[in-house]
Amino acid sequence: MSQKPDYTELQQRRAKALAMGGEERLAKRRAQNILNARERLSHLLDAGSFHESGLLAASYRPAARDKTPADGKIAGFGKIDGRPVAVVSNDFTVLGASSSVVNGKKIKHIRSVANESGMPLILLGESAGARMPDRMGAEGRAILGQDPAEYLRDRRTPWVSALLGSCYGSSTWYSCLSDFAVMRKGATMAVASSRVTELAIKQSVDPEDLGGWKLHTGTTGLVDVAVDTDEEALEMVKRFLSYLPSHNGEAPPIAAVPAGSDDAIKDILDVVPQSRTKTYDSREVIRRILDKDTMFELKPRFGKSLVTTLGRIDGKSVGIIANNPKFKGGSIDVDACAKATSFLVMCDSFNVPLIFLADQPGFLIGIDGEKRGAPGRIMNWMNAITQVTVPKITITLRKNYGQAYLNMGGGRNSNESAAWPEADYGFMDAGTAVNVLHGVRYEDEPERFKQLVESVTQDNAPWALAALYEIQDVIAPHETRDYLKALLAIHSRAPSRGIGQHRLANWPTSY
Amino acid sequence: MAIISINSDITGTVWKVLVKPGDSVEEDQELIILESMKMEIPVTASEAAIVQEVCVTEGQAISEGDVVATLEV
Numbered sequence: 001m002s003q004k005p006d007y008t009e010l011q012q013r014r015a016k017a018l019a020m021g022g023e024e025r026l027a028k029r030r031a032q033n034i035l036n037a038r039e040r041l042s043h044l045l046d047a048g049s050f051h052e053s054g055l056l057a058a059s060y061r062p063a064a065r066d067k068t069p070a071d072g073k074i075a076g077f078g079k080i081d082g083r084p085v086a087v088v089s090n091d092f093t094v095l096g097a098s099s100s101v102v103n104g105k106k107i108k109h110i111r112s113v114a115n116e117s118g119m120p121l122i123l124l125g126e127s128a129g130a131r132m133p134d135r136m137g138a139e140g141r142a143i144l145g146q147d148p149a150e151y152l153r154d155r156r157t158p159w160v161s162a163l164l165g166s167c168y169g170s171s172t173w174y175s176c177l178s179d180f181a182v183m184r185k186g187a188t189m190a191v192a193s194s195r196v197t198e199l200a201i202k203q204s205v206d207p208e209d210l211g212g213w214k215l216h217t218g219t220t221g222l223v224d225v226a227v228d229t230d231e232e233a234l235e236m237v238k239r240f241l242s243y244l245p246s247h248n249g250e251a252p253p254i255a256a257v258p259a260g261s262d263d264a265i266k267d268i269l270d271v272v273p274q275s276r277t278k279t280y281d282s283r284e285v286i287r288r289i290l291d292k293d294t295m296f297e298l299k300p301r302f303g304k305s306l307v308t309t310l311g312r313i314d315g316k317s318v319g320i321i322a323n324n325p326k327f328k329g330g331s332i333d334v335d336a337c338a339k340a341t342s343f344l345v346m347c348d349s350f351n352v353p354l355i356f357l358a359d360q361p362g363f364l365i366g367i368d369g370e371k372r373g374a375p376g377r378i379m380n381w382m383n384a385i386t387q388v389t390v391p392k393i394t395i396t397l398r399k400n401y402g403q404a405y406l407n408m409g410g411g412r413n414s415n416e417s418a419a420w421p422e423a424d425y426g427f428m429d430a431g432t433a434v435n436v437l438h439g440v441r442y443e444d445e446p447e448r449f450k451q452l453v454e455s456v457t458q459d460n461a462p463w464a465l466a467a468l469y470e471i472q473d474v475i476a477p478h479e480t481r482d483y484l485k486a487l488l489a490i491h492s493r494a495p496s497r498g499i500g501q502h503r504l505a506n507w508p509t510s511y
Numbered sequence: 512m513a514i515i516s517i518n519s520d521i522t523g524t525v526w527k528v529l530v531k532p533g534d535s536v537e538e539d540q541e542l543i544i545l546e547s548m549k550m551e552i553p554v555t556a557s558e559a560a561i562v563q564e565v566c567v568t569e570g571q572a573i574s575e576g577d578v579v580a581t582l583e584v
Contacts, residue, residue, distance in 0.1 A: 218557070277551050328521050329550035361548050364521070366575065429549045 021093025045078035096128030118247030125171030251498035303335030523547025
């Protein structure tokens with residue numbers, strides 16, 4: 001009788017790795033209602049689907065090997081809604097999930113398998129930065145930069161990042177390289193921690209001011225959405241991925257159309273005021289056009305005069321860029337330009353057709369914008385839209401003024417354009433145009449001013465553009481959803497199976 | 512409790528003041544409405560809060576960046 005093999009050591013080593021940074025540290029997190037790195041994976045992935053890679057990995061320094069289960073970054077593959085994904089979950093209980101030689105090798109492996117086999121890469125961030133003392137001194141330099149593609153972002157598969165604690169170093173870098181970043185309120189993201197910042201530049205800083213959710217969702221735009229809990233953040237990751245293909249070589253998945261999706265469009269005029277001077281929230285229009293409850297807005301607190309949102313029409317994923325008159329009257333500022341460009345790059349890279357809903361009085365002019373390089377940002381957007389190869393459809397709802405008309409898909413910058421009957425294609429506001437062209441002010445000659453405004457306004461109506469076939473149709477607002485359903489089916493790009501040329505895939509990851 | 516300022520992000524004239532000190536407001540709720548660029552443009556609360564002070568009056572001309580109200584969050 002052969003001797004039964006003894007796997008005790010294997011079992012012991014696995015158990016030790018699964019115990020992470022020890023019960024004391026894990027209990028502290030439980031007390032604060034913060035999930036640990038493995039619990040996060042359980043919430044994120046389909047039950048039983050996680051296949052770990054590198055459970056027995058540990059520090060390359062023998063002295064630290066016993067204290068570094070999985071070397072602080074838990075890595076592997078799993079499924080979300082039955083679709084494969086690659087994932088790295090930072091384990092803060094192990095030396096603050098600091099970046100090291102071995103866990104760097106793990107990230108590199110996961111990333112390259114994700115690319116080769118066409119899986120989204122998900123990074124659950126919470127890390128202290130570079131591991132000390134490994135990186136100190138000239139010898140420390142020798143372990144950095146062993147992977148020259150470490151920060152290469154070529155958008156072969158979607159990348160998603162969740163910021164779930166203190167994020168410095170790799171968690172920050174990968175978040176900035178991602179297509180979507182969600183932050184739990186209370187988490188921070190910065191180049192270096194507030195402690196390091198205080199020591200280095202003698203500046204006392206509050207972590208929230210240095211890199212909290214308000215800063216990143218409102219001012220920098222580096223984070224798309226902030227939520228209250230880890231669980232909500234992980235739901236956001238799943239929801240974002242549901243709109244995208246697993247890799248750039250396939251079209252996005254098609255979902256079932258929820259019952260009642262055609263109802264909301266019927267009262268669309270209730271949310272769009274007849275008066276041109278009145279503002280409204282264009283997200284209420286978008287909700288009525290999309291399949292029910294499929295709106296997934298990106299960067300809602302950043303560049304608010306422009307809305308960028310994923311959604312579905314007839315079960316198909318679409319990206320919508322809409323001006324929002326509720327903020328700054330819909331005028332396009334520098335942040336709105338950055339937001340539009342990054343959204344164009346993302347949608348085009350992952351074969352998501354684009355819809356523009358235009359209602360804008362022009363670029364926001366003024367010293368502030370010029371100081372921030374507004375003309376360059378406007379041209380970034382123009383350069384991007386010119387290179388987009390997914391279908392582009394533009395609908396002008398009300399005003400569509402100035403050069404920004406082109407940024408919103410005007411002229412041949414869309415494959416197909418239509419207008420609502422109320423559309424106003426002036427170069428500037430009619431009253432301002434009468435001032436500039438005729439030198440007539442309302443205060444001096446009210447009757448003549450009114451007549452001139454009327455004649456200029458008439459000239460701005462969509463009929464001439466429709467007659468010249470520069471727009472393909474004029475549609476009533478309540479026909480918008482059916483119109484888009486029809487056009488998305490017509491512009492199917494059947495010969496390429498809906499896959500674009502991805503000319504923007506190597507563009508920057510923020511603007 | 513912290514006090515935050517709500518600044519106008521656009522130059523214009525105050526057309527309507529919609530809140531008074533002590534009012535509770537939601538995120539994105541309109542605080543005042545400006546007339547600017549021939550539009551009625553609302554200035555909204557950046558987050559849910561209590562209005563502490565309204566710093567402008569109807570008819571007043573204001574510039575981009577001016578504080579229109581302070582909120583207690």
